[in-house]
Amino acid sequence: MKSSEASILVVDDEREITELITLYLEREGYSVHTTDEGTEALRMAESLVPDLIVLDVQLGQMDGIEVCRSLRQGNCADVPILFLSCRSEDQDIIRGLSEGGDDYITKPFSPSQLVARVQAHIRRRRTRERINEEQPFTLAFPGLEIDFRSLEVRLEGELVGLSAKEFELLCVLARQPNRVFPLEELYRLVWQTDSMGDTRTLMVHVSNLRKKMEIDPARPRWIHTVRGFGYRFSPTNGGDDPSSNPN
Known part of the structure; x- marks a missing residue:
């Protein structure tokens, strides 16, 4: 996909930031x-259905978290959302990503880093669509079914409501069961860019995925942590091995 074919919606109440990103x-x-x-962002997003949204967390009457929550209920449900914020605390990152954000960049930021993240998300979205068309319609494991055409996941027959990024993460893991993915490699596969040493976004998405898929997230059946290394997807109903923990 050529860049000229992609549209980006930038939502930020700092004019200097908006002008810099636009440039x-x-x-x-x-x-x-x-x-x-915020409300204008919702109207524009509904009309444009952009390829990606850059969204500041701290807006005026309607903050970015509320905007994101509303976007996920409309026709931008699977549009990548990249949060911008001057806050770097883990709880702020967790909140933003838990409400449907795909990525998080703290201010001040490098414009070239932001461009790289934007390019990666758009490239990954197109790659995902192509791969899903080429793959079998579903992956099926005992008690779990992943449908690549409908982008649906069912556990014991019940639909699990995953975000687009959570679905991508699960697909990457489930396509190679029992393989241990190092954190950096898994980040590159899902976000199509380097983490630049910050894998908190990945860990938050894994945590959110577990909360939606696991009966007891503290004793996961499907997605396991291999201590000091990364994550693996296990299609069997066994417990964690001694080298694993749920964090």
């Missing part, structure tokens, strides 16, 4: 639309 994204050929207000 760098337009240099790459993206069509950039901007607003500094």
Whole structure:
């Protein structure tokens, strides 16, 4: 997909930030639309259905978390959302990603880093669509079914409501059962860019995925942590091995 074919919605109430992001994204050929207000962002997103949304957490009357929550209920349910925030505390990151965000960049940030993240998310979305078309319709394990066409996951026949990024993460793990993925490799496979040493986004998504899929997230059946290394997907109903823990 050429950059010129992709549209980006930038939502930030700091004019200097908006102008800087617009400058760098337009240099790459993206069509950039901007607003500094949450309700206007919802209207524009509904009309444009952009390929990606850059969303500041701290807006005016309607903050970015509320905007994200509303976007996920409309026709932008699977559009990548990249949060911007001056807050770097883990709880803020967890909140943003738990409400449907795909990625998180703290201010001040490198414009080239933001462009790289945007490119990676758009590339990953197109790659996911192509791979899902080429793969078998479903992956099936005892008690679990992953449908690549409908983007649905069912546990014991019950539909599990996953975000687009949670679905991608599960697919990467489940396509190679019992393989242990190092954190950096798993981050690159799902986000299509380097973590630059910060894998908290990945760990939050794994935690959210466990909360939705596991009866007891503290004793996971499906997604296991291999201490000091990474994560693996286990299709069997065995317990954690001694080298694993759920964190």
